[in-house]
Amino acid sequence: MQKVMISLQDVNPRVRGIRVSSQSTLQSLAEKTIREITQGVPKPFKEVIDVSSGDPQRAGMKPNSFVRQVLAVCLWPELLREEGLPLDVRLRAQRLLEACDGESVGSYTASSGLPHIRQTIAEFIMKRDEGVPAYAENIFISSGAQRALMVIVKLLSEGEGQPQTGLLIPQPCPHTLLPLLDEAGVMAAPYRLVEEKSWAVELSELHRALTTSRGRCTFRAIYISNPGNPTGHLQDRKSIEEVIEFAAAERLLLLVDEVYQDSVYAPNREFISYKKVLFEMDNHLRETVEMVSFNSLSCACVAECGLRAGYMEVINMDSGVMHFVDTMLCTDINAPVTGQLALDLMLSPPKPGDPSYNTFAEETLLTRPTLAQNAQRSLKLLNDLPGMSCWPAMGGIYLYPRLNLPAEIREQANMLGLEADLLYCQMLLQEEGLILGAGQHGGTTGSHYLRLCVLVPPDTLEEVLSRISSFHLRLTDREHNGSYRKTKSRRNMPSPAEEIGQSYI
Amino acid sequence: MQKVMISLQDVNPRVRGIRVSSQSTLQSLAEKTIREITQGVPKPFKEVIDVSSGDPQRAGMKPNSFVRQVLAVCLWPELLREEGLPLDVRLRAQRLLEACDGESVGSYTASSGLPHIRQTIAEFIMKRDEGVPAYAENIFISSGAQRALMVIVKLLSEGEGQPQTGLLIPQPCPHTLLPLLDEAGVMAAPYRLVEEKSWAVELSELHRALTTSRGRCTFRAIYISNPGNPTGHLQDRKSIEEVIEFAAAERLLLLVDEVYQDSVYAPNREFISYKKVLFEMDNHLRETVEMVSFNSLSCACVAECGLRAGYMEVINMDSGVMHFVDTMLCTDINAPVTGQLALDLMLSPPKPGDPSYNTFAEETLLTRPTLAQNAQRSLKLLNDLPGMSCWPAMGGIYLYPRLNLPAEIREQANMLGLEADLLYCQMLLQEEGLILGAGQHGGTTGSHYLRLCVLVPPDTLEEVLSRISSFHLRLTDREHNGSYRKTKSRRNMPSPAEEIGQSYI
Known part of the structure; x- marks a missing residue:
């Protein structure tokens, strides 16, 4: 220790006091898992899907064309002369560049x-x-x-x-x-x-x-x-x-x-x-x-x-x-x-009549129905799973279902000094390669929750729901059998549709 | 005061204790001046030039084409198919997009x-x-x-x-x-x-x-x-x-x-x-x-x-x-x-042989000679002005000349509770529309300095030097005459080149 100039006790106590969120615990585990996949360590899933926080484009949602076209022109103003780009894109880029000092986004x-x-x-x-x-x-x-x-x-x-x-x-x-x-x-x-x-x-x-x-x-x-x-x-x-x-x-x-x-x-x-x-x-x-x-x-x-x-x-x-x-x-x-x-x-998006309006409207106005349908779809599945219940959301991008976990999991979490929902999320990540957020406790315990971002492409959502469903049913099954069974490879499992179908029974 | 929920005394004392830098004082004055120009208030200059801090693109330096082209493609990946763009630009954009989650800069x-x-x-x-x-x-x-x-x-x-x-x-x-x-x-x-x-x-x-x-x-x-x-x-x-x-x-x-x-x-x-x-x-x-x-x-x-x-x-x-x-x-x-x-x-710029290499090299490798020539040019002019002396810089983008100011200015600054170099900069801004930085005192007083960013296009530098020169000579002149003269309109003054020529005499 004598060698260290700045040791842990020199760190601002306020910084040392920043609570480690369950989110960052899960992120570290996810990074490790992804590294292992890259290194060829066999896993029961091909890739990790993260719906624990709101990151729609990572999940595959497409960016808005108008926004991206204007930004591309602002970065490379030679594109102002590119007639393949809609006129309103180029006019808007021109106007925004004029609003920047030196007419450059680099100022x-x-x-x-x-x-x-x-x-x-x-x-x-x-x-x-x-x-x-x-x-x-x-x-x-x-x-x-x-x-x-x-x-x-x-x-x-x-x-x-x-x-x-x-x-x-x-x-x-x-x-x-x-x-x-x-x-x-x-x-x-x-x-x-x-x-x-x-x-x-x-x-x-x-x-x-x-x-x-x-x-x-x-x-x-x-x-x-x-x-x-x-x-x-x-x-x-x-x-x-x-x-x-x-x-x-x-x-x-x-x-x-x-x-x-x-x-x-x-x-x-x-x-x-x-x-x-x-x-x-x-x-x-x-x-x-x-x-x-x-x-x-x-x-x-x-x-x-x-x-x-x-x-x-x-x-x-x-x-x-x-x-x-x-x-x-x-x-x-x-x-x-x-x-x-x-x-x-x-x-200040394109207005009706502007060359980019139709594409813009098609792209952004689709987001809300997708969100609504995804939320609806997820809500039904979650509420059909044993020990899970969720209120319909009215807006935002998350669902926040309550988890009534098997006693075995709660005891195990207790022994590990973890909240049981965090343990649930860790197991879900390890077994299915899916990251959900764990409940925000902030001092209160006893109830457990999950956080699930539903602003993802519909086919990704199907995969997410399939993974939740298989994991959750296995977990419930374990409890019924009083012991853990070896995780089945997802490759040998029924198709997502069949699985979800089963979960409704 | 009773009405205010958050009053000044509720503000974090550490935040209240943030010293107002001479830079922000000058910036406020500059904003006011620019607003006045927009409103048509007559000024002895057409536009404000700011070389108080390092903002090369605001001053008119051109961005690097390779950097901007790759960024434009990353924002609007349809440009990956744009054959008018150099191949290495498109390949690099592809590689960078693959490094982003969801292959999008929006994640x-x-x-x-x-x-x-x-x-x-x-x-x-x-x-x-x-x-x-x-x-x-x-x-x-x-x-x-x-x-x-x-x-x-x-x-x-x-x-x-x-x-x-x-x-x-x-x-x-x-x-x-x-x-x-x-x-x-x-x-x-x-x-x-x-x-x-x-x-x-x-x-x-x-x-x-x-x-x-x-x-x-x-x-x-x-x-x-x-x-x-x-x-x-x-x-x-x-x-x-x-x-x-x-x-x-x-x-x-x-x-x-x-x-x-x-x-x-x-x-x-x-x-x-x-x-x-x-x-x-x-x-x-x-x-x-x-x-x-x-x-x-x-x-x-x-x-x-x-x-x-x-x-x-x-x-x-x-x-x-x-x-x-x-x-x-x-x-x-x-x-x-x-x-x-x-x-x-x-x-990790283009390498020799890459399609973008020549343009890249031309653009970036020119910066250093421009900087060196600008520094040299400015140094000579500053050192030729009465009461100003400056060490040659070896790197960076600033010159930091010492100012020996007329007693009159120092007294006036004293009365106003300002450092004399800040007063100098305020007057320079008001009379010539030029913003230089004032010295960094940090508790020490007595010596005064200016800060001048020399990474600007050569013709802008000429205009900057011309404005410094006319102002500084007028100021010295004022001292010699024992009184202030009404500021001459720059429109009636000799051309920048003549002015600079005169200042060497």
Whole structure:
């Protein structure tokens, strides 16, 4: 140890305190498995499929042609002369290049993003909210919604000697949230979403969470995910009003993760933004409730996760405080320009009559029905499996089924010091090469859940459901036989259709 | 105030403590000026030119065709069939797409970057260092060198109740460094670079800086910029050895900013990396000195600042500590994929015989002579101006001339509570529409400096020099006349060439 200059105990205790999520445990196991496949180690599956997090293009969803064509022209402007490309593609690329310094995507931008694109975002929001005003100067572009959230959370965290900053968070919450709060040194106080009410936000739970943790921290904000990640719940106007009134009464900043606003698919339901609801409430609330709403390029329909861009709209915040939002973004220099341009294309797509409109509409408007059908298909299968039950989702890209696991698995998990759903996911990965997410516990135990992204091509979904089904039925079978049987090779098993058919019996 | 939920005093004191750099003051003034030009407010110049920071493409430098063509194909893979594009462009794009999950740049990558590209980087480093081994698992790709540095600095910063972490930093230093350290809560202890020795690092200064601040913090690392930003100084092997021995003796992690490694242009000098020097020193040092070296896509020759990517190589670090580097990068999700791909192209360019080689060589190999000629041209002009003196730079993209300002300006700055070089830059911006950087003081005052990026097209440089020259001579003239004269309109002034000619008299 004497030789080491920087040893473990020199590492920032806050960084050391970042909780290892079940997601990163599974990812490490997946990497090992993939390496073994490459090295020729025999496995009962040919390839690993990962539906634990939302990465539609990895799963085989196709990118949007209009977005990609415009970006290609912006990168290689010689293509402006390529007549094989639709005229609106080339005109848009020209306009976006003019918005960049030096007419190049290779130049830095302001840390809050290109003014032209902040304006596009403001116009999109205003249209979405049917006229509620939105201003470019309240929009901050960042390299993803997660990064934007980190900026706000750090802004609110307290220095030494002060009571720790507290943040109300839903339980379950997005799997990336707890590590982020750990790093920022903010205390998470979970309010339970009510599973029996299809994961609704309940006012009494907000009050309970606040009361339970009061005195142990200074509450400054409440975080909401709507449509819910991972629950798929969509709040209605009344529920949103309740949360706004609660935030106002408790003087909490509202942090609203609305990254799945484009992917509500439940019949007769549509997304309504927190901002719109707020601006239709009484004057006092409209003028005083402070809110930050997050959106992302990695959302459902365009799903350009790899390009890294998102934004936040800051509402009713003190201008002195907002100045520090900009200061914090400065240390990132700026969000990647290709991502910024893709935000512009996502929020201001081709219009009817434009040469690219038909293709654009065909590609993106198909996403929602695919999502709805996939969700429906998965829901039926999951609910038909013994010991599994799942609420229908209304939006977002996940299903979050509850697992009632065999006692044997729960005991084994206990011995290994793991949550039983994580053990389930590890076994599923090892036996079937399928990665699902394990439940977000955040301190509560006893119930177990899985997280399943359903925004994948339908044939991939069939394969995913087939793997879940065979594994789950084998596991139940094991329990019935009181002992483990050697895993059958998938190659000797019935076809996915037959398997799924059987599972319904 | 009662209405505000989050007021200024609720903002994280560490964030509130981020020092406002002279750079951001100037940028705000520049934005205001540009807005006024757009609104038709008459100005003595048509457009603002900014050479205060390194943004070559904004200044008009052309991007590299090979890099841009491959990226365009990766974004719009239909172009793989475009026979008008060189074959090696299409083959490389195909290879890079295969390295992406789902063969799409729209998928997430591991938080430390695509394995294929980490391997390319390791191979580049090994070749650069003539065989010193480099391993992909020690390479971490991030959205820029600045972001990578932030990760390491945060890793080293201390929690509550501990003595603050100290970092030795050069004086002058990159203008982005102090805000970053403020945000991380790390104490900067400056060691002076020795201007009389063309801004060399001097051992006695390192010891002095350490001794002066000892007891007020726990020193954990030393930061070096080589080639120097903003000084342009290039360390020789002996100087690097001295720093390494110092770091070893004081048990400090070496943070080496080597982002301008591709832009050494002094005759008979070449870049030698800290890592190579270390690995040619004795075994004990080679095996124990811990080091992180940073490089960036925003460097001189490819200069894709807007795409946001960089990387760090971590050397001899404890594996348990390295694990937390990965943990910290996780909150960023991953560096933008287009930037990651551009890193691959920058570090593994076309080879002689490849269809794109000639164009590539023509474009990138021209950058260094342009840089050298621009630096030479600027140096002569600056040194010929009264009250200005500048050391020749050996590499990097900046010149850093010393300003001996008229007493009148210094008094006026004093009254305004500004450093005199910042006032100079503000006046230069208002009168000539030119943005230069002001000196990096970091606590020391009395001497004043300017920062000037010389990686711009030669005709832009002529315009820049002309504006500096007219402004500076007017200022000197004002002093001689004991009073300010109304600023002459540039439209009535001699042509840039005549002006520069006059300034040599």
